[in-house]
Amino acid sequence: MIEKQIEKYWDERSQGYSTSIQEQMNSPKKEVWKSLIKKYAGEGDKIKAMDVGAGPGFFSILMGELDYGVTTVDVSEDMLKEAKKSMEYAGFQGNFVKGEAHQIDFPDQSVDLIVSRNVVWTLTKPEETYKEWRRLLKPGGKILVFDSNWYLHLSDPELQKQYNYYRRLAIEKGLIDEVTEEQHKRVEEIAKELPLTYRKRPEWDQEVLTQLGFQEIIIEDNINEWIYDEAKQLLYTSIPQFILCASKNEK
Numbered sequence: 001m002i003e004k005q006i007e008k009y010w011d012e013r014s015q016g017y018s019t020s021i022q023e024q025m026n027s028p029k030k031e032v033w034k035s036l037i038k039k040y041a042g043e044g045d046k047i048k049a050m051d052v053g054a055g056p057g058f059f060s061i062l063m064g065e066l067d068y069g070v071t072t073v074d075v076s077e078d079m080l081k082e083a084k085k086s087m088e089y090a091g092f093q094g095n096f097v098k099g100e101a102h103q104i105d106f107p108d109q110s111v112d113l114i115v116s117r118n119v120v121w122t123l124t125k126p127e128e129t130y131k132e133w134r135r136l137l138k139p140g141g142k143i144l145v146f147d148s149n150w151y152l153h154l155s156d157p158e159l160q161k162q163y164n165y166y167r168r169l170a171i172e173k174g175l176i177d178e179v180t181e182e183q184h185k186r187v188e189e190i191a192k193e194l195p196l197t198y199r200k201r202p203e204w205d206q207e208v209l210t211q212l213g214f215q216e217i218i219i220e221d222n223i224n225e226w227i228y229d230e231a232k233q234l235l236y237t238s239i240p241q242f243i244l245c246a247s248k249n250e251k
């Protein structure tokens with residue numbers, strides 16, 4: 001089953017991912033990410049936040065530093081272990097839940113903010129997931145999604161050409177890839193099975209969220225310059241990262 005393959009893939013990536021997250025923690029970009037969360041969600045110890053598909057917990061730590069109460073969710077046991085370690089190291093206790101993004105064992109209307117970076121593209125049930133997140137949010141609560149059209153190039157030859165071109169340039173500029181060739185191939189095979197590989201985003205998200213009754217949908221289309229170093233900016237020229245923030249209506 002594709003879900004098992006996805007879980008296994010992320011289990012195996014947990015160590016390498018954790019190392020790259022440590023690098024992000026020590027980079028000036030950390031403050032950029034924090035200011036983006038603050039811009040959309042505000043500050044304060046009353047905010048109950050959830051980091052879904054948290055991986056090794058980069059966003060959980062940032063939200064801890066912003067004084068939010070944080071619940072860290074991931075389907076991969078190994079990623080959750082890394083998240084626990086890094087949260088403890090950063091001095092936060094945290095609350096950890098192993099689970100699927102579309103089925104989180106948590107009460108209705110209990111969360112002010114759901115943050116998720118580079119997760120929605122990898123979901124087998126993205127629409128159900130947005131429905132689930134709406135269930136978890138308090139009235140007036142928000143989702144904050146950071147993501148890209150990571151594998152749209154698999155179904156678009158022009159995008160594939162651009163991706164190959166910028167990848168070569170980025171490697172020349174000194175990009176060090178933490179993903180092995182075998183992992184690249186495997187994740188592409190997984191991506192071919194995922195619904196959002198074939199959808200243009202964030203347009204798809206906006207349409208689904210509107211249908212689900214989310215309001216005040218704000219999108220920033222391309223934040224690559226803010227969040228990536230020079231080599232990654234080159235690598236991802238044809239795969240811009242977007243921000244999408246949407247609110248659950250008050251009633």
Ligand SMILES: C[S@@+](CC[C@H](N)C(=O)[O-])C[C@H]1O[C@@H](n2cnc3c(N)ncnc32)[C@H](O)[C@@H]1O
Pocket residue numbers: 006010011021052053054055056057058059073074075076079099100101102116117118119122123124
């Ligand atoms: C690309 S990583 C992003 C990690 C983290 N959000 C970050 O940006 O550093 C994707 C994460 O989503 C998790 N994930 C994948 N499918 C999931 C699902 N159905 N439910 C919950 N987590 C999932 C993976 O285990 C992995 O930790």
